[in-house]
Amino acid sequence: MPKPSLRTALAVSLAIAACPAWAEELPVTYVVAGRKVAATLSLPERVRNPPVVLLLPEFAGNRDERRGGAVKEGVYARAAQRWAQQGIASLRIDYRYNGDSDGQFADGSLDAFVIDGVQALEYLAGTGKVDPQRMAVVGWGMGGAVATAVAARSRHPLDGLALWNPDIDVGAAFIQRFGRDKVRQGLAGASAPTTIDLAVGRTIALKQPFFVSLFTLSPPAEIARYGGPLMVAVGTQDEIGAPQPALAESLIRYHGGEGELLVLPMDRLLNLGKSRRQVDALIEATESFLLNHFR
Numbered sequence: 001m002p003k004p005s006l007r008t009a010l011a012v013s014l015a016i017a018a019c020p021a022w023a024e025e026l027p028v029t030y031v032v033a034g035r036k037v038a039a040t041l042s043l044p045e046r047v048r049n050p051p052v053v054l055l056l057p058e059f060a061g062n063r064d065e066r067r068g069g070a071v072k073e074g075v076y077a078r079a080a081q082r083w084a085q086q087g088i089a090s091l092r093i094d095y096r097y098n099g100d101s102d103g104q105f106a107d108g109s110l111d112a113f114v115i116d117g118v119q120a121l122e123y124l125a126g127t128g129k130v131d132p133q134r135m136a137v138v139g140w141g142m143g144g145a146v147a148t149a150v151a152a153r154s155r156h157p158l159d160g161l162a163l164w165n166p167d168i169d170v171g172a173a174f175i176q177r178f179g180r181d182k183v184r185q186g187l188a189g190a191s192a193p194t195t196i197d198l199a200v201g202r203t204i205a206l207k208q209p210f211f212v213s214l215f216t217l218s219p220p221a222e223i224a225r226y227g228g229p230l231m232v233a234v235g236t237q238d239e240i241g242a243p244q245p246a247l248a249e250s251l252i253r254y255h256g257g258e259g260e261l262l263v264l265p266m267d268r269l270l271n272l273g274k275s276r277r278q279v280d281a282l283i284e285a286t287e288s289f290l291l292n293h294f295r
Helices: 006-015 074-084 112-128 142-153 168-178 180-188 208-217 217-224 246-255 277-293
Strands: 023-032 035-044 052-056 088-095 135-140 160-164 194-197 203-206 230-235 259-264
Touching: 023 074, 023 112, 035 112, 052 074, 052 112, 052 142, 074 135, 074 277, 088 112, 088 180, 112 135, 112 142, 112 168, 112 208, 112 217, 112 277, 135 142, 142 160, 142 168, 142 217, 160 277, 168 180, 168 208, 180 208, 217 246, 230 246, 230 277, 246 259, 259 277
Parallel strands: 052 088, 052 135, 135 160, 160 230, 230 259
Antiparallel strands: 023 035, 035 088, 194 203
């Protein structure tokens, strides 16, 4: 299907905005390998069979995602509310072993998180509350790496995949964040989990399978198997995902299909600590991308 013009996309957006739809937020769960995955389903009111976006969080994030500055509800919760006003439903999840989902954090891995994302699309397709023919995925940071695999492996064709500051070389990004010694320790598979100190004052423990999955999940290889529209938004101040925009450009080349690159003056956390301006700009840019591609 030919890509609609920007004028068409804006017309769709304005038509929806003329009849505002507000979100009904529903706590939901689905089960993967016997474990509960906790999620929030955001449904626009007065919209039948809406398109839907799956939101995959950052490393050690949660389904509402980071708060800070003027964003009190969390970045993903804010996006869900904004998109519901445009007639777009969304599902934001806590991976297994994270947040309110079942399991201990130390037992998680990127492989498990990919399965959670693939099963989330299956769950959405079976709810009867959204249009299973109009689905998209958004991933942030390490969630962006997970999202490439979800898009490649899902049996449901996607109308769009949007990546915010994605980890493209996942192992290198983790080393940049926590240091080479921690990764070596984790890969060695010591009897005790490897302890990681997070910048937000939290300490977490991770086992060997997590560290192995950092190097076995390859976003370039996954994105080459995904044939739908792609948007990659990267920040010039994101030291974890550096060098940018070079890595983002390489990911788009591996994709080989329709791809959009946004290079923005933001850090890893979308300048969240300063104001909500960049967060809102990214949410709106992603919204335009989605409206442009939902069939």
